[in-house]
Amino acid sequence: MQVSVENTSALERRMTIGVPAERIETEVNKRLQQTARKAKIPGFRPGKVPMSVIRQRYEDGARQEALGDLIQATFYEAVVEQKLNPAGAPSVEPKTFEKGKDLEYIATFEVFPEFTVAGFESISVERLSADVADSDLDNMLEILRKQNVSFEVADRAAQNEDQLNIDFVGKIDGEAFAGGSATGTQLVLGSGRMIPGFEDGLVGAKAGEERVLNLTFPEDYQNLELAGKTAEFTVTVNTVSAPTLPELNETFFKQFGIKETNIEGFRTEVRKNMERELRQAIKSKVKNQVMDGLLAANPIEVPKALLENEVNRLRVQAVQQFGGNIKPDQLPAELFEEQAKRRVELGLIVAEVVKQFDLKPDDTRVRELIQEMASAYQEPEQVVAWYYKNEQQMNEVRSVVLEEQVVDTVLQKASVTDKAVSYEEAVKPVEAPQAD
Template identity: 90%
Template sequence: MQVSVENTSALERRMTIAVPAERVETEVNKRLQQTARRAKVPGFRPGKVPMSVIRQRYEDAARQEAFGDLVQASFYEAVVEQKLNPAGAPAVEPKSFEKGKDLEYVAIFEVFPEFTVSGFESIAVERLSAEVSDADLDNMLEVLRKQNTRFEVADRAAQNEDQLNIDFVGKIDGEAFAGGSAKGTQLVLGSGRMIPGFEEGLVGAKAGEERVLTLTFPEDYQNLDLAGKAAEFTVTVNSVSEPKLPELNEEFFAQFGIKETGIDGFRTEVRKNMERELRQAIKTKVKNQVMDGLLAANPIEVPKALLENEVNRLRVQAVQQFGGNIKPEQLPAELFEEQAKRRVVLGLIVAEVVKQNELKPDEARVRELIQEMASAYQEPEQVVAWYYKNDQQLNEVRSVVLEEQVVDTVLQKATVTDKSVSYEEAVKPAQAPAAAE
């Protein structure tokens, strides 16, 4: 087999492969012999059809089948021989496939970039530290109470944070417009659900009252047909309900599946959850800084095939997350290209760090992480056992741990500054990471 390779770009390869005619004919004859054993031809018993008849009827199909198999096999042999690492399936251009002649074709494909990860010393990381104070715990209990707010009908004028049941009709230039009317809508004043001025215009209203609100849609309103237009809303208030925070009692505690009784037991469990969230938030922020640093220090070209695969994966995830009657391929690729490029580049860099440093998942850390995740459940022992019975889930945890070990490897050489902050600052989401250039 003859192979020649041309570098058409940094990552693209154009490989010409010639498969000897003898090998081609051997593969064709093998298929014809298999066909002869099962072919049903009028006038002949099965298995007794003359090869000349078999060849006349089936040779073209056998040759096409042999072509596909030979291309697949010879391409694999050629990339192994040439020590190439394809990043995706090749585009095949047949050049010659005539009976009695060599099979010759061109395979065009991309290879994975070859690089060495460096620049650990140039990475600066700010590592936060914080504790859950009693005040933080008290604030969290109030958040939990507000999340479980009930509303009770009140015989008074509406205030901010009250829930109103309303009917409304919106008109522009005296004509009702699509999406501008509703009946029996529940609206919490101050929630910011409606356009500016709508909720404010209902403060002080009572059940049974009708108000006319003259408003203007924002210039940047999502519906461009309405953006910047003046509208008149006739609103009827059906009821006014005031918020009632639940008491911190056994009934409230039971909603969170907490076995411990009493306020002290509940506070203990909530603190544990907050501390777990705090540890994860700090770890995530450190990881993001490390990954940003690796990206900045190691610019690499991305194989188009890997980028396209990642874009398609993100499309599918978006459809699954947001639903709707839309096919993934209908979503514009450019919506996902930045995120896809970052993920592909980081995947290549992380894999190279693992390779260069001969890292393997630390099984003790794997178990520790599983136990940490399981502690959020009522029966943690069962959760741990479940992970160790499911190879796919266990391997996902191993991948997480291996990534943590990559972060640790970088931190050994990076410039790390420790900073004490409040709980709120520590758990506050970081800004979205920069896209890879």
């Protein structure tokens, strides 16, 4: 087998492969002999059909099959021989393809970029620290109460946080528009569910009252056909209901699947959950800074094949998340290219750090992470046992731990500043691309 390689770009390789005719004929004959043993042809007993008849009937198909398998096999042999690492399937173009002659074909493909991860010392990380104060716990209990609020019809004017049952019709230039009308819909004033001005315009309204609201859709409204346009909404208030917060009692505690029946026990459980959330938030923010730093210090070229695969994965995820009668390939690739590029770059950089420092998932950390996740459930021992019986889930946990070890490796060389903050600030999401 003859092989020659041409570098057509930083990552693209054009490889010419020659396969001797003798190897092709050997593979063709092997398939014809297999066919002869089981071929059923009128006038001949199974296994007794002359090879000339077998060749006449089946040689073309056997040759096509043999050529396809040989291209696949010899491509693999060639990349191993040339010590290349393809980043996707090759595009194959036959150069010569005649019976009785050597096969020569060209395989064009991309390779993974070769690089060494560097610049750890240039990475700056602000590592937050915080505690769950009693006031934070009190605030969380109020949030839980508000999330489980009930409403009772009230004979008074509407206030913020009241729930209104309304009918409304929206018109633009005197014409009703799609999605602009509803009947019997429930709306909590101050929830921010409707466009600016809609909920504020109903404060003070009473049951049976009709109000006309002249509003403008935001310029960045998700429906581009309505963005920036002025609409008139005629709203009829059917009922006004006042909120009633639940008492912190055994009935309330049971809604959260907590066995505790007193306020002290419930506070303890909520605090545990808050502390777990706090640890995860701090860890996530450190990780994001490390990943941002690695990307900035190690610009690399991304193979197009990997980028395309990641875009397609994000398309599928988007369809699964938002639903609708749409196929993934109908979503514009441009919507996902930036996120896909970041994911692929980070995947390559993290993999290289693992290789450079010979990192392997630490079994102790794997178990600690599983126990941390299991602690959120009523029967943590059963959750831990389930993980250890499920190899796929275990591999996912090992991947998370390995990524944490990458972060720790970088932190040993990076510039790290510790900062004490409040619980609220520590858990507040950062509006930045998430590392995967």
